[in-house]
Amino acid sequence: MRDDDVRSSCFAALDVLQAKWGADVPYAALSEGFNFRGRRVPFLNRAYGIYRAANVQRGSAALSVNSSPKQIRYQDEQTPDGVLYRYQGADPENHFNRWLRSAHLLDVPLVYFVGTRPNHYQPIYPTFVEEDFPAELRVLLTFGKMRGPYDEREPVHIPDEIERRYVVREVKQRIHQAQFRGAVLPAYQDRCAICRLREVRLLDAAHIVGDAEEAGEPLVSNGLSLCSIHHRAFDEDLVGVAPDLRVHVSSRLLDDEDGPMLDVLKGFHGSTIEAPTKRLWRPDRERLELRFVRFQSAG
Template structure:
């Protein structure tokens, strides 16, 4: 029979698997904070007040660490503490080993416990990574390094094949690149969602589950940026149409529908797209977050030239 430490970690990982089903991968704090039934009581995955967390039922070590995006947001959405070593830097509590949380983190570091890293991508929203390993600690600088590779023999016993990020059989660099890409995508979407008040810029649809952050200058282009001003919030359908060159947005924020599409006659869904022709997109209240006109013009010229 598994000891209580492993049982808590397994239960926590299964909960994360259940609540992390959205394509974007990010999860609300309310979902994370929901008590998880365990034996005759309940455990929690994290604490709102502290970053380094140990459930009271866990004898020692930690279950999770958490970074937070304040309500005013960040100036640079890529400032997530990524490292050249293939992971993430995380700050300890100030005070070194005089702090109980840091001492418990050291226990998990020494044992190589699988833990959860909740990366804040927007106020009240997190991108959960699990299982993670603390693979180094610098008590003088009060930082530790967190990664999702190595020690697969330890992870295999706890993560099982249900964890969202599997480590077995994956080459180290590929795994870290995939993880960082997904974190950045989730952060970009969360910021764009916030800027557009969770409404499609073309249709006004207010259903977050159906909305995506479309890049104006594609992410693969060397001129692309991760700023909100390089994004537009669209439904999945309109995002695909925008990327396919069937719909364009000019520098004055007007919507243009491809001539061939305008001439096509079909059902009400296509008609709803055609009716957008000549309309203006809805814009964020914050002028700095509105689509960059130069980026729109570059993309619009491509739309016109096909």
């Protein structure tokens, strides 16, 4: 019994929530659950990680698993093949672990809720329990694709290992970026460091020095909270931040005269960014310097 209808309803409801809230959905919105044939069904079980919707499922396989935001620093171990997710407790036969292992045997899609910042989760679906390692008390999660026209999208388990690794890589980068964002934005009180815009949906965590080491710890001191336009301008070296935290606007922009938006960008030339007060979170001087040299040479 695969409960495909329950899973489809769950995924469709998450599509709607993500359209409304963006990729990271507040727990308050998730806690309302989804509707399945007139019944309210929770999405996840925060306390135990592994969850099966007992009120509507007939089959034995889990509907979702989650990693709490508190575990960001101890995040599920990532490998090129996927994410290693730990059993609940040490007994492979307890009911949580049976639901998880059953998802492997039945090859059903589930949702992996990743904590990205306090009280926010990014739902990743379809996720599959690719392998089961009872002796190690964990499973390997991999990620599939939703395919088909918008109103009848179907979860697809990717059979080809190379293609699957490609999707896994993509998802891991997304998780890393989301967790980095989840660490940086609150440090800046959810505002753009340059223009102070306070609209979370328009804010990004920009890397001061590139994120080549994608698995690296998301260090707040290598980040800046920037609105989309300042992020893009920073990445294109049209706006720079000097080690003394002063904002520099590229002469390419300063010499240009083309409308009010440009005036807004130019207006911050010479201002100082609003950095976090906590020392550990402040932008790292050496990284700023390294990056500022690049900005200057871009002219």
